[in-house]
Amino acid sequence: MEKYIEIFLNGYLGYAGYLWQEITFSDGGPWWHNYFWYLVAISGFFLALEWIRPWRKDQPRFRKDFWLDFFYMFFNFFLFSLIIYNASSDVVVNLWIDFLASLGIANTIAIEVKNWSVGLQLLTLFIVKDFVEWWIHRMLHRVPFLWEFHKVHHSVEQMGFAAHLRYHWMETIVYKSAVYVVLAFFGFGIDDFFFVHIFTIAIGHWNHANFRIKIGPIKYILNNPNMHMWHHAYHLPQEKHYGVNFGITLSLWDYLFGTDYIPHEGRDIKLGFPGVENFPGTFKSQVLYGFSGLKNRRHRLADKLSKNKNGHNR
Numbered sequence: 001m002e003k004y005i006e007i008f009l010n011g012y013l014g015y016a017g018y019l020w021q022e023i024t025f026s027d028g029g030p031w032w033h034n035y036f037w038y039l040v041a042i043s044g045f046f047l048a049l050e051w052i053r054p055w056r057k058d059q060p061r062f063r064k065d066f067w068l069d070f071f072y073m074f075f076n077f078f079l080f081s082l083i084i085y086n087a088s089s090d091v092v093v094n095l096w097i098d099f100l101a102s103l104g105i106a107n108t109i110a111i112e113v114k115n116w117s118v119g120l121q122l123l124t125l126f127i128v129k130d131f132v133e134w135w136i137h138r139m140l141h142r143v144p145f146l147w148e149f150h151k152v153h154h155s156v157e158q159m160g161f162a163a164h165l166r167y168h169w170m171e172t173i174v175y176k177s178a179v180y181v182v183l184a185f186f187g188f189g190i191d192d193f194f195f196v197h198i199f200t201i202a203i204g205h206w207n208h209a210n211f212r213i214k215i216g217p218i219k220y221i222l223n224n225p226n227m228h229m230w231h232h233a234y235h236l237p238q239e240k241h242y243g244v245n246f247g248i249t250l251s252l253w254d255y256l257f258g259t260d261y262i263p264h265e266g267r268d269i270k271l272g273f274p275g276v277e278n279f280p281g282t283f284k285s286q287v288l289y290g291f292s293g294l295k296n297r298r299h300r301l302a303d304k305l306s307k308n309k310n311g312h313n314r
């Protein structure tokens, strides 16, 4: 136990120092390798595009909930890591390794890619990660208790780039754990996937931005604002009511698995989900929402079970 507490504390302190070095460029590494300032630069870039050439021209420059999403952006990307994620994920990784070791498994690598070129390794990681995340995203819509948390992302009613990182921190845990477990089967020779992360952030920002350019047949591979707008649609056809267009960076998976849906351009469609009208509007209440849904669900289940037991439910 002491070992895990120590790993937790070290992770915590390590991250605080790392974040400070990122902001002040004092880590001694190359200047371009900087998540904090890349996030700022990519955000500034899309904000400028939204202002210069907006897709929905009558949308305010600072749309509804812009500042809430702005906060989410830094919370999910940095603060959440700073407060808990980095430290606890180190613990999870060590627990996982120790668990496997207790089963006598020291090596989970099934596909050795460490001798491939760096470019090919990055591409492999990107495609595998995106595919795992596509499945997770589908689950977030399909599994009722996960959907309660994912509603935070779908509570966006006016779309803009910063909506990209409006999501519940539980999603970070679900996505990263799944990706971690799958990637453990690959023997990568590099541990720095900076460019993959930066690329996915840029495409994610663009998918939500009030800015559109036509990309021709590339739309069958790459996710885009047109497609992702429909992912946020309030009204969906009955046969696809769990959701459509689950793509994160690639749209390819939706076309392959038949979950694509773009009936028309969709520039001005109503966004959200039935019930979004009553969804809480502040950060704190949104963070708590999924947990209270969980509690209600547990109570309903307990009610149902006790009724069943008493034979009232026939």
Ligand SMILES: [Zn+2]
Residues within 6 Å of the ligand: 137, 141, 150, 153, 154, 231, 243
């Ligand atoms: Zn979704």
Ligand SMILES: [Zn+2]
Residues within 6 Å of the ligand: 153, 163, 164, 208, 228, 231, 232
């Ligand atoms: Zn979205």
